Amino acid sequence: MKPSRSNSWSDPDRRLELALRAAASVSGCVVLLIVLFVLWQALPALRDIGLPRFVADADWRPTSDTQPQFGMLPMLAGSGLVTLGAVLLATPLAVFSAVLVEFYVPRSVAWLLRRLLELLNGVPSVVFGFWGLVVVVPLINAWQPPGQSLLAGVLVLSLMLIPTIALSAAVALRDDAGDLARSAAALGLDRGAVVWSLAVPRASRGIGGGVLLGAARAVGETMAVVIVCGNIVQVPASLFDPVRTITANIAMEMSYATAGHRSVLFATGLLLILVTGFLVAASRLLSRRGARA
Amino acid sequence: MTNREQPAATDNVLTIDGLNVSYGKVPALRDVRLTVPRHQITAVVGPSGCGKSTFLSVLNRLTDLVPDCRVSGRVEFDGIDVLSRGCDLFALRRRVGMVFQKPNPFALSIRRNMELPLREHRVPATEIDGIIECSLRDVGLWDEVKDRLDKSALKLSGGQQQRLCLARALSLDPEVLLCDEPCSALDPLSGEIVEDLISRLRERITVVIVTHNLAQARRLTDNVAVFWQQNGAGTVVEAGSVDDVFENPQSEIASAYVAGSRG
Ligand SMILES: Nc1ncnc2c1ncn2[C@@H]1O[C@H](COP(=O)(O)OP(=O)(O)OP(=O)(O)O)[C@@H](O)[C@H]1O
Numbered sequence: 001m002k003p004s005r006s007n008s009w010s011d012p013d014r015r016l017e018l019a020l021r022a023a024a025s026v027s028g029c030v031v032l033l034i035v036l037f038v039l040w041q042a043l044p045a046l047r048d049i050g051l052p053r054f055v056a057d058a059d060w061r062p063t064s065d066t067q068p069q070f071g072m073l074p075m076l077a078g079s080g081l082v083t084l085g086a087v088l089l090a091t092p093l094a095v096f097s098a099v100l101v102e103f104y105v106p107r108s109v110a111w112l113l114r115r116l117l118e119l120l121n122g123v124p125s126v127v128f129g130f131w132g133l134v135v136v137v138p139l140i141n142a143w144q145p146p147g148q149s150l151l152a153g154v155l156v157l158s159l160m161l162i163p164t165i166a167l168s169a170a171v172a173l174r175d176d177a178g179d180l181a182r183s184a185a186a187l188g189l190d191r192g193a194v195v196w197s198l199a200v201p202r203a204s205r206g207i208g209g210g211v212l213l214g215a216a217r218a219v220g221e222t223m224a225v226v227i228v229c230g231n232i233v234q235v236p237a238s239l240f241d242p243v244r245t246i247t248a249n250i251a252m253e254m255s256y257a258t259a260g261h262r263s264v265l266f267a268t269g270l271l272l273i274l275v276t277g278f279l280v281a282a283s284r285l286l287s288r289r290g291a292r293a
Numbered sequence: 294m295t296n297r298e299q300p301a302a303t304d305n306v307l308t309i310d311g312l313n314v315s316y317g318k319v320p321a322l323r324d325v326r327l328t329v330p331r332h333q334i335t336a337v338v339g340p341s342g343c344g345k346s347t348f349l350s351v352l353n354r355l356t357d358l359v360p361d362c363r364v365s366g367r368v369e370f371d372g373i374d375v376l377s378r379g380c381d382l383f384a385l386r387r388r389v390g391m392v393f394q395k396p397n398p399f400a401l402s403i404r405r406n407m408e409l410p411l412r413e414h415r416v417p418a419t420e421i422d423g424i425i426e427c428s429l430r431d432v433g434l435w436d437e438v439k440d441r442l443d444k445s446a447l448k449l450s451g452g453q454q455q456r457l458c459l460a461r462a463l464s465l466d467p468e469v470l471l472c473d474e475p476c477s478a479l480d481p482l483s484g485e486i487v488e489d490l491i492s493r494l495r496e497r498i499t500v501v502i503v504t505h506n507l508a509q510a511r512r513l514t515d516n517v518a519v520f521w522q523q524n525g526a527g528t529v530v531e532a533g534s535v536d537d538v539f540e541n542p543q544s545e546i547a548s549a550y551v552a553g554s555r556g
């Protein structure tokens with residue numbers, strides 16, 4: 001007889017709790033292990049080459065035997081510009097869709113639009129990339145060759161961000177849409193005033209949280225940008241120049257990278273983890289504050 | 294004949310006749326008849342769920358916001374057919390203001406709370422500051438907030454928030470003010486202040502106030518309408534001056550209901 005132990009194990013609630021705790025700690029540990037592994041792999045590069053050379057080196061020639069060069073500036077610029085462009089383009093469109101869903105269309109249509117946004121959110125990025133390659137790239141090519149470009153990346157990526165940002169914005173707007181509408185209507189305010197003077201400013205933190213979440217998604221997006229951005233290592237001089245992002249760089253070179261080169265790729269991966277982690281944390285913070293205010 | 298067309302001794306600003314309201318298929322009000330005399334305070338009393346709030350929200354067409362709410366009958370406000378399709382809601386809601394049970398300032402600064410409705414109603418910008426000060430003075434809030442007009446209205450106490458909402462409604466210079474239990478969410482002291490303010494309004498405007506507090510109704514108002522649930526829908530079972538309804542109620546329901554406040 002082991003009364004205390006058999007007690008805790010025979011209680012189904014307790015058993016479920018333990019199972020959940022175990023599952024949670026396993027997934028937490030796995031994430032931690034991955035980060036540690038990346039850090040471990042990146043360490044040689046950080047130690048032997050050093051952060052300064054990543055921006056100071058003029059070229060990206062990681063495989064050169066005589067004088068390897070590790071200038072990441074073009075990739076940093078690529079990731080930064082694609083993300084910035086996509087966020088700038090997607091945010092207004094996403095906020096408009098969220099406002100439309102929450103305030104303007106009848107309930108049944110709103111339901112449909114929400115499901116559509118959720119569906120769009122779940123489309124694999126390779127599909128977006130493929131679509132971009134067959135539709136967007138030829139259009140840009142006809143206008144300003146070669147087509148595969150910063151602009152193509154921005155367009156395709158912004159389409160992917162719209163549902164991410166719109167769904168967060170819709171949640172933030174929905175918070176007290178009903179009460180607000182009543183209070184405002186009783187003062188004779190029309191829907192335009194309710195939306196643009198009251199609801200959107202009030203939801204601005206939540207919307208900002210959605211935008212940061214979108215940015216995190218954009219920074220980490222790989223497949224779609226590999227397909228449509230052209231992947232040439234250069235700091236783009238115009239929207240029509242091909243660019244390579246950090247993610248694309250990893251995806252394209254990891255299969256043949258060895259030793260120092262490999263470690264550099266891991267270092268850039270570490271950077272991605274830090275940036276997206278920061279964006280997600282900031283997004284959380286902003287949304288949570290918004291909900292409390 | 295011209296004599297007959299002179300306004301009667303009690304001139305009614307609102308005339309409600311045969312009003313029915315239902316939410317979906319569920320009736321909330323049936324055959325409500327009531328007249329609301331100008332520049333007096335009319336209390337709407339009755340048990341919970343008998344349709345008092347619903348009645349109030351018909352008068353400024355807030356019922357429009359409830360998707361499946363059906364309203365029929367006649368509501369006349371100063372010669373305007375309130376329930377008609379062509380009724381200008383923007384103008385109606387400026388002339389018929391409303392204060393809710395829960396203070397509902399917008400999550401904006403005190404100044405923006407006051408400014409926004411005035412702007413929307415195209416009050417000239419040069420007059421806005423004056424109106425804001427004047428309205429806040431009316432509710433005794435000016436001295437308390439004049440140094441923090443740009444701070445969030447949500448930082449005010451409940452009683453201050455409610456007075457702000459009252460000031461916001463009054464700033465549009467309404468002819469009728471609808472109040473849905475305006476004091477019941479406040480502490481007794483703040484409630485008394487708001488009650489006092491409302492009682493002083495009768496010089497200027499007509500007030501329709503829903504209250505659960507019969508003592509308050511008696512103290513504060515000129516007329517009383519007793520709502521009651523009958524056959525599954527609310528209706529007016531007794532209406533008249535405070536003295537008539539409280540001292541000499543005609544219906545049994547009303548006499549039982551007001552008995553609590555007597556003696
Ligand atoms: N938006 C709504 N949708 C559906 N039914 C509603 C809605 N609002 C009110 N009702 C119903 O209509 C009836 C009257 O409600 P109302 O809020 O007008 O009563 P009340 O007299 O104000 O009650 P209380 O004193 O509790 O505030 C109730 O049965 C209520 O359930």
Ligand SMILES: [Mg+2]
Nearest residue numbers: 345346347473
């Ligand atoms: Mg009510």
